[in-house]
Amino acid sequence: MSTTNVSEAGLRLLALAEILSGYAATGATNGDLAEALKTSRPNVTRDMAVLIARGWARKSEETGRFYPATAFTRMCFRTTDDLNRMQTHVEDLRRSMTGR
Structure with missing residues (x-):
């Protein structure tokens, strides 16, 4: 795949969503x-x-920590x-062809 037209910011954004998915229970700070x-x-x-605007992340008002939002987790489960x-x-x- 050619990376000529790939945005570094776009790649960073997708990597961030992937990293954030590992913080569903505890949340993550900006740091x-x-x-x-x-x-x-x-x-x-x-x-x-951007992720918050898309509905893929949320920020806790109480702790300031970031979490994956339900829209993001639903997208992941659609694959499953x-x-x-x-x-x-x-x-x-298989059953129709083998009778088992």
Whole structure:
């Protein structure tokens, strides 16, 4: 795949979403995310604003920690749901062709 038209900021944003998914229970501070992403805190602040606007992240008003939001986790589970549908389809085909 050519990386000619790939945005560094876009790649950083997607990496941030991936890192944030590991903090579903505890949440992450701006500093936690900056360290894990090896970027600056202002970059994390800007990127988190995008994820929050998209509905993929939320910020706790009480602690200031960031968490993945339900829209992000639902997106992840849609992949599992699709695979389960395909598995059911294959099992149905197998039963219809083999009688087992």
